[in-house]
Structures are given as C-alpha cells and as structure tokens.
Amino acid sequence: MRYSWNFVPIAAFSLTTSIACAQGVDQNTRQQIEQLIATYHDDWNKQDAAGIASLYTRDGVLVTSDVKAVKNGPQEIIEHYQNLFKRGITHHDSATVDQLLPLGNNALMSGGQYHLSGQGPNGPIKGDGYYTAVDVLDGGTWKIRMLTAVPNPPPTPIATKDLIGTWSLVSLTSQEPNGPIMTNDFGPQPQGRLDFDASGNYSLMVIANDLPKFASNNRVNGTASENEAVVKGSISHFGHYSVNGGDIDFKIEYSTFHNWNTSEQQRHFTITATNYPITLYLQGAKPQLHSSGSICNSSTR
Numbered sequence: 001m002r003y004s005w006n007f008v009p010i011a012a013f014s015l016t017t018s019i020a021c022a023q024g025v026d027q028n029t030r031q032q033i034e035q036l037i038a039t040y041h042d043d044w045n046k047q048d049a050a051g052i053a054s055l056y057t058r059d060g061v062l063v064t065s066d067v068k069a070v071k072n073g074p075q076e077i078i079e080h081y082q083n084l085f086k087r088g089i090t091h092h093d094s095a096t097v098d099q100l101l102p103l104g105n106n107a108l109m110s111g112g113q114y115h116l117s118g119q120g121p122n123g124p125i126k127g128d129g130y131y132t133a134v135d136v137l138d139g140g141t142w143k144i145r146m147l148t149a150v151p152n153p154p155p156t157p158i159a160t161k162d163l164i165g166t167w168s169l170v171s172l173t174s175q176e177p178n179g180p181i182m183t184n185d186f187g188p189q190p191q192g193r194l195d196f197d198a199s200g201n202y203s204l205m206v207i208a209n210d211l212p213k214f215a216s217n218n219r220v221n222g223t224a225s226e227n228e229a230v231v232k233g234s235i236s237h238f239g240h241y242s243v244n245g246g247d248i249d250f251k252i253e254y255s256t257f258h259n260w261n262t263s264e265q266q267r268h269f270t271i272t273a274t275n276y277p278i279t280l281y282l283q284g285a286k287p288q289l290h291s292s293g294s295i296c297n298s299s300t301r
Contacts, residue, residue, distance in 0.1 A: 025100050025108060032142045033110055033135060037095055044092035049081035056144045057136060063148040088120035089127055106137040107145070114149065128152050160243045162271060163196040167280055169206060186233055202241040202250065208233030246270070248282070
C-alpha cells in the first residue's frame with residue numbers, strides 16, 4: 001500500500017478564442033484566422049508535420065527557444081515539428097487569440113497563449129507559453145508568414161528555506177496499486193504537524209482523530225484494544241532532513257515505530273501557493289500537509 005495525493009490534468013483539445021483587441025479586423029477575417037489556428041491544432045494532434053508546414057507561406061519563418069532559434073522554409077519547419085513529436089509532445093491542447101491587429105490590407109498580427117502536452121520517457125510533458133504570428137493573405141488564403149513561440153519559464157526551484165516553519169495536516173489517504181484512494185488506519189480527519197527548522201532538523205506527528213480514552217486513566221495500563229488503537233492510530237518521528245530537487249530526504253533518528261530508527265526515507269513534494277493557505281504535498285508514505293498560516297522561520301515563531 002502506498003499513500004498518494006494525485007490530480008490528473010485533462011487535455012482540453014479545444015480552441016478558445018477571445019478577441020480582446022480586434023478593431024479594424026472584420027468578422028470574416030477573424031473567422032478565417034480562427035480556422036487557420038483550428039487546422040494547425042488538428043494537424044498537430046494528427047502529428048502531421050507537413051500539414052502544419054503547409055499553413056506557412058513558402059518563405060515562412062518559425063522562431064523558437066531552441067539552440068537553432070530560426071527555422072526558414074518548409075523543410076526546416078517540418079523537421080522542427082517532427083522533432084517535437086519524437087520527444088513526445090504530441091498534443092496541441094488549445095490556443096487562445098488574445099490579440100488580432102491589422103498590419104495593412106493583406107497582413108495582420110495575432111497573439112495569445114498555447115498549451116501543449118504529451119508523454120516523454122520520464123513522464124508527462126506540459127508545454128505552455130505565448131505566441132505572436134504575422135499572418136498574410138497568400139493566394140486568397142491566410143497563412144503564417146512568421147510565428148514566434150516563447151515557452152513559459154520553468155518554475156523556480158524549491159529551496160530548503162521554503163519548507164521552514166510549522167505545517168498542519170489537511171488529509172491523509174492511501175491507495176493500493178491500481179486501487180481506489182481511501183482513508184487508512186488514521187481514519188477520517190486525522191490531526192498532525194510537521195516542523196522544519198533552518199538547521200536541518202524536523203519532527204512529525206500524526207494522530208487519529210478518534211483515539212479512545214483509557215478507562216484506567218493511566219497510559220501504561222491500557223487494555224489490549226486501547227493499546228492497539230493507539231499503535232495503529234499514531235506515528236511520530238524526528239531527525240534531520242535535506243532537500244534534493246523535488247524530494248525531501250528524511251533521516252530518522254527515533255520513531256514510535258522502532259523499525260524506522262536510523263532509517264532514511266525519501267518523499268516527493270510540491271508546494272502550491274496560488275491560493276491561501278500555502279499547501280505542501282508529500283507523496284509516498286507521508287501525509288498531505290499545509291501551513292496553518294504563513295511559512296515562517298522557526299526562530300521567529
């Protein structure tokens with residue numbers, strides 16, 4: 001059994017069009033540009049590199065963030081898209097048209113966001129960014145004269161300082177391989193805390209929300225069922241930690257589960273801060289935790 005917290009992005013495979021700045025561009029032209037992008041979308045999802053290249057003019061130019069940034073003409077453009085498909089970027093999920101500006105009678109500039117996805121050798125691929133295109137009428141058909149695609153910058157690496165503080169437990173679930181997600185021995189709404197300090201020390205405690213009171217009112221004189229409930233419904237350990245890329249390495253000194261003493265465990269983690277409160281997700285045998293307030297240095301708490 002493993003503990004995991006997952007969300008699965010679902011590809012939209014749709015074209016979203018919101019013309020925010022289209023003065024001077026007539027409705028018929030807008031529809032033709034929308035159709036150009038829709039065809040680009042369909043050809044990408046068919047992995048038809050030649051089909052995409054045919055949407056450019058014969059002297060079309062593609063500018064990317066690759067080492068060879070500028071691709072000139074059909075052959076280089078075809079090779080670029082073929083390389084993307086080989087890398088596993090096979091889905092053009094959606095594109096927006098946020099700007100559409102006339103550049104004369106037979107040319108205009110369009111711009112917006114794009115969203116790509118696929119499956120690479122190391123897992124899922126997401127490619128989001130912004131594009132700007134110069135489109136021209138070529139033989140009565142709108143085509144791409146120049147397309148510039150700029151990917152979003154990678155997220156800022158998470159540093160040890162981002163973990164420092166006290167985190168309170170939100171949820172803890174478990175999952176058998178290929179099985180349903182469910183609660184575990186800690187039951188619904190367990191309580192817990194995870195503390196990281198700036199010196200590399202940590203402590204963790206998780207307690208079931210429904211531990212029984214001892215009838216004897218003495219923790220060393222519990223009944224067999226009371227003792228079993230406490231063992232199954234609580235875990236605590238402390239030691240040292242370090243951050244290794246997207247993983248936290250826990251070096252356990254002592255644990256209420258003696259078998260873990262002096263062992264090392266690694267947990268993959270992510271931090272989301274788009275909304276308050278900030279949330280820390282640990283994937284593996286550890287709970288999902290979030291800060292009860294802002295993350296602060298332990299010396300200032």
